[in-house]
Amino acid sequence: METDCTRDELPANGSMITPLPTGTRLLHIGPHKTGTTAIQGALFAAKDEMARHGVEWPATTRHPMEAVLAACARTGMMGDTPPTERHWGRLLEQVRATGRRTSVISSEFFADAPDDDTVARIVEQLGGDRVHILVTLRPLARIMPSQWQQYVQNGLRMGYEDWLEHMLRKPPYDRPNPSFWHRHRHDRLVERWARVVGPERVTVVVVDDRDREGLMRTFEALLGLPAHLLRPVPDAANRSLTLAETEMLRNLNKEFRANELPEELYSQLVRNGAVMHMKNTCTPGPGDVKICTPQWAVEAAAGIGAEMAESIGRTGVRILGDMRLLSAVQLSAVQKPATRTDMEPRIAPEVAAQALYGALAAAAAAPVRHTAAAKSRTVHQTSSTELVRVLGHRCLKRLRLR
Structure with missing residues (x-):
C-alpha cells in the first residue's frame, strides 16, 4: 500500500507512485540489512541506462562507503584504513557535477549519522532543499540474524542467543553493539531525518520479502525510470554466513x-x-544449518516493530508498503526451529x-x-x-x- 502525508491509502503498484520532481537528489539511507546491497548493485549496473533517462548515479563505485563513513564520523570496519574527509569531498564534487539532473545516492551507513547536526550538514552539503530521504525497512526478526553475523565478520565474539539477550532483555541494550539500535530503532531513525528535511521530504518503503524485485520497481517509479530497467545483480560476496561458518569465525575471533x-x-x-x-x-546447500532466531526473540522483535510502525505512522512521512509486516509474528523457513540432529x-x-x-x-x-x-x-x-x-x-x- 502507498500512503501519502494525509494517510490516504493507495495501491502499491509502481503506476500509482508519484515520481519525485526532476532535479531531486534521492538519498537512500538504509538502514543495514534492508535490501541495500541489492539495490546498490542494480543502480550501479544500470547507471549508463539511467543517465539516458535523466537520472545520475554520481558515485564511481557501487557503494561509496568510505565517503559516507567520513561524513558520519565513523571509523569503518575493524582494521581498515580510516576514511578521511577527502573521500566525502570527492563524492560531493561528483554530486555537484550532476547539475540540475535527478540523482540517487545509496549507503546504509547514512543511518549511522550520530545526531541532528550531522544529518543537517549532510543534507545541506548534498543540495539542501533538493534532497529527498528514502528509508527502507524490514521486520526486525529478519534483520537480527543477518546483523549478528555481520557483527561477527567485524570481530564480535558473542554467541547469537547471548547477543539477543543483550539487545532485547538487558538495559540499556547498547552492549556489545551500540550501533544496532541507533540503526534499527526505525521510528527514531525516521524522526531524526524528518526533523531536518521535513516529513514531506521523507519516504519510507516497507520491503516485502515475498516480492524479491519489489524494491527495484519502487525505485524505478520514484525516479521516473522505465519499468524493469533495474535488474538483480548476483553478488556472492554479500551472502549471509551459515551458522557453522559464523561459529567458525566467532571462535577464530576469540583466538585473535x-x-x-x-x-x-x-x-x-x-x-x-x-x-x-x-x-x-x-554456496550453502539445503543441508547447511542457518541461523535460527528463538521464538521469544521473534515475538519481542514483533512487539518492537508494532511500536515503531505506530510511531512512524504519526510522523506524516510518505509510506509505501504494508506497515503490518513490521510486526508480523511468523517464523520463516530460515527461522523455523531445527530438528535435534x-x-x-x-x-x-x-x-x-x-x-x-x-x-x-x-x-x-x-x-x-x-x-x-x-x-x-x-x-x-x-x-x-x-x-x-x-x-x-x-x-x-x-x-x-x-
Whole structure:
C-alpha cells in the first residue's frame, strides 16, 4: 500500500507512485540489512541506462562507503584504513557535477549519522532543499540474524542467543553493539531525518520479502525510470554466513583477541581474505544449518516493530508498503526451529579449506605490518598462544620482504 502525508491509502503498484520532481537528489539511507546491497548493485549496473533517462548515479563505485563513513564520523570496519574527509569531498564534487539532473545516492551507513547536526550538514552539503530521504525497512526478526553475523565478520565474539539477550532483555541494550539500535530503532531513525528535511521530504518503503524485485520497481517509479530497467545483480560476496561458518569465525575471533594480534591483520587476512574467499567460492546447500532466531526473540522483535510502525505512522512521512509486516509474528523457513540432529552445525572440509586458502592468498598478495616484537626465548619457553602470535608476525615479515 502507498500512503501519502494525509494517510490516504493507495495501491502499491509502481503506476500509482508519484515520481519525485526532476532535479531531486534521492538519498537512500538504509538502514543495514534492508535490501541495500541489492539495490546498490542494480543502480550501479544500470547507471549508463539511467543517465539516458535523466537520472545520475554520481558515485564511481557501487557503494561509496568510505565517503559516507567520513561524513558520519565513523571509523569503518575493524582494521581498515580510516576514511578521511577527502573521500566525502570527492563524492560531493561528483554530486555537484550532476547539475540540475535527478540523482540517487545509496549507503546504509547514512543511518549511522550520530545526531541532528550531522544529518543537517549532510543534507545541506548534498543540495539542501533538493534532497529527498528514502528509508527502507524490514521486520526486525529478519534483520537480527543477518546483523549478528555481520557483527561477527567485524570481530564480535558473542554467541547469537547471548547477543539477543543483550539487545532485547538487558538495559540499556547498547552492549556489545551500540550501533544496532541507533540503526534499527526505525521510528527514531525516521524522526531524526524528518526533523531536518521535513516529513514531506521523507519516504519510507516497507520491503516485502515475498516480492524479491519489489524494491527495484519502487525505485524505478520514484525516479521516473522505465519499468524493469533495474535488474538483480548476483553478488556472492554479500551472502549471509551459515551458522557453522559464523561459529567458525566467532571462535577464530576469540583466538585473535586472546593472542592480541593487530587489527590490520584481521582486516587483510580474515575479513577480506578467508571470509571473502569462502563466500565467493562456497554456496550453502539445503543441508547447511542457518541461523535460527528463538521464538521469544521473534515475538519481542514483533512487539518492537508494532511500536515503531505506530510511531512512524504519526510522523506524516510518505509510506509505501504494508506497515503490518513490521510486526508480523511468523517464523520463516530460515527461522523455523531445527530438528535435534540439525542443532549442531558442522562446517564442510572444503569450506574450511577455501577459508584457509583465502587467508593464505591474502597474506601473499597484500602482507600487512606487524606490531609486536618477538621475545628472545626458545620455543620450549614460549606459551602456545604467544608462539602463534610470534609465528604470525614472522610470516608476515618474510612475506613483506619477498
